[in-house]
Amino acid sequence: MRLSAYFMPTMKETPAEAQIVSHRLMLRAGMVRQASAGIYSWLPLGFRVMKKIEQIVREEQDAAGAQELLMPTVQAADLWRESGRYDDYGKEMLRITDRHGRDMLYGPTNEELITDIFRHAVRSYRDLPRILYHIQWKFRDEVRPRFGVMRGREFLMKDSYSFDVDYESARKSYNKMFVSYLRTFARLGLRAIPMEAETGPIGGNLSHEFIILANTGETQVFCHGDLLAYDVLAEEIDYAGDLSHIVDYWTRCYARTDDKHEPEVFAAEVPDDKRVERRGIEVGHIFYFGSKYSEPLDAFVTLQDGSQTAVHMGSYGIGVSRLVGAIIEACHDDDGIIWPESVAPFKVGLINLKVGNDACDALCEQLYGPLRNAGVEVLYSDRDDSPGAKFAEMDLIGLPWQVVVGPRGVKNGMVELKSRATGERQELAPDSAVARLTA
Numbered sequence: 312m313r314l315s316a317y318f319m320p321t322m323k324e325t326p327a328e329a330q331i332v333s334h335r336l337m338l339r340a341g342m343v344r345q346a347s348a349g350i351y352s353w354l355p356l357g358f359r360v361m362k363k364i365e366q367i368v369r370e371e372q373d374a375a376g377a378q379e380l381l382m383p384t385v386q387a388a389d390l391w392r393e394s395g396r397y398d399d400y401g402k403e404m405l406r407i408t409d410r411h412g413r414d415m416l417y418g419p420t421n422e423e424l425i426t427d428i429f430r431h432a433v434r435s436y437r438d439l440p441r442i443l444y445h446i447q448w449k450f451r452d453e454v455r456p457r458f459g460v461m462r463g464r465e466f467l468m469k470d471s472y473s474f475d476v477d478y479e480s481a482r483k484s485y486n487k488m489f490v491s492y493l494r495t496f497a498r499l500g501l502r503a504i505p506m507e508a509e510t511g512p513i514g515g516n517l518s519h520e521f522i523i524l525a526n527t528g529e530t531q532v533f534c535h536g537d538l539l540a541y542d543v544l545a546e547e548i549d550y551a552g553d554l555s556h557i558v559d560y561w562t563r564c565y566a567r568t569d570d571k572h573e574p575e576v577f578a579a580e581v582p583d584d585k586r587v588e589r590r591g592i593e594v595g596h597i598f599y600f601g602s603k604y605s606e607p608l609d610a611f612v613t614l615q616d617g618s619q620t621a622v623h624m625g626s627y628g629i630g631v632s633r634l635v636g637a638i639i640e641a642c643h644d645d646d647g648i649i650w651p652e653s654v655a656p657f658k659v660g661l662i663n664l665k666v667g668n669d670a671c672d673a674l675c676e677q678l679y680g681p682l683r684n685a686g687v688e689v690l691y692s693d694r695d696d697s698p699g700a701k702f703a704e705m706d707l708i709g710l711p712w713q714v715v716v717g718p719r720g721v722k723n724g725m726v727e728l729k730s731r732a733t734g735e736r737q738e739l740a741p742d743s744a745v746a747r748l749t750a
């Protein structure tokens with residue numbers, strides 16, 4: 312993509328309304344624009360990042376055996392009356408009346424709708440277990456939407472739902488999602504720690520929040536420091552096998568959000584020098600709630616002996632749009648964003664320091680073409696701006712690699728390759744730079 316043709320409305324000033332760094336950087340980098348309180352338009356740069364996150368979430372859900380479908384955003388109120396949540400949900404639910412006077416709502420979550428799909432389709436234990444998921448916009452009329460996309464009113468969530476015949480089987484589904492969440496967040500470049508958590512309006516008695524540590528997080532968390540060193544990607548995962556040893560490993564140390572925190576237990580279980588008390592951002596939340604929805608909504612299956620049982624269910628959420636902000640909270644410096652390569656909107660920023668200089672222009676084209684042909688996503692800074700402005704802009708938007716082409720280097724047939732994360736610079740021949748970036 313040539314920057315001269317790209318829609319990326321960056322800002323030099325720091326927007327006054329943004330209180331936290333991720334919000335400031337997202338506005339400055341031209342990733343989002345507020346449409347109204349807690350509701351955002353995603354501009355091309357931000358949208359690219361969100362799509363990459365979505366794809367990693369999808370790949371890890373699929374690997375765990377979950378199947379993707381798509382439910383609508385607008386739901387009928389009657390279904391929520393059946394579960395009893397229509398009134399319970401309170402003012403957070405956006406209620407809508409259609410032209411026929413029917414009560415509708417913009418879904419804040421989908422337990423009722425998925426249970427409705429399931430009860431009409433499945434009658435026998437033979438059709439279980441199943442895990443279904445979708446990636447869809449939600450609306451919650453939060454009292455205080457804030458911090459940009461971190462606590463929005465409209466936000467993109469991946470929500471999965473599991474259906475099993477009994478607790479043992481449901482626990483296996485829960486474990487699959489638990490492990491797939493660990494892998495998902497690690498692939499996004501994040502260290503997310505599963506913590507015992509309250510279940511709130513979703514319900515049930517078994518639940519973990521996946522938390523990344525950040526000073527701007529909204530939750531106070533307490534955990535054992537050893538959890539910060541675990542590496543899940545090093546492990547071979549067999550989703551068909553028993554995953555309980557991995558879940559046990561990740562849950563044997565103290566890790567709780569403030570709702571579940573017990574200071575005496577924390578003090579007794581965790582040595583002084585290992586106690587971590589920090590703020591955290593909730594990027595995922597998983598729940599097992601048994602028959603909380605299947606019973607009132609009449610989602611029963613017939614077992615082998617002919618008896619009927621309400622299906623055991625769980626639900627599993629990831630805040631896809633929140634993750635864009637959360638990753639920035641975890642990955643930035645004073646100059647701007649530092650994208651992990653897996654979610655970067657482009658891998659390479661190609662900087663032409665002297666647009667209009669024949670040798671510089673030609674060398675840039677000589678890099679731009681082969682990189683693109685090799686499938687590398689390149690943003691080519693081809694506008695006639697000052698070098699300082701170009702460097703600042705590239706650092707702000709945080710692409711992992713910068714290739715700098717200037718008149719001095721061109722004379723010697725060299726370009727400069729800079730890593731945004733480490734700041735390390737290297738002089739290379741253009742071919743070597745291409746080879747390095749396509750390796």
Ligand code: 5CA
Binds near residue numbers: 451594626632633
């Ligand atoms: N039905 C369950 C799981 S599918 C559910 O709704 N869980 S949740 O309420 O915990 O939301 C799941 C995830 O969505 C959260 O972990 C968080 O990352 C994200 N999320 C929740 N509320 C917001 C919000 N207002 N803005 C942005 N992301 C949010």
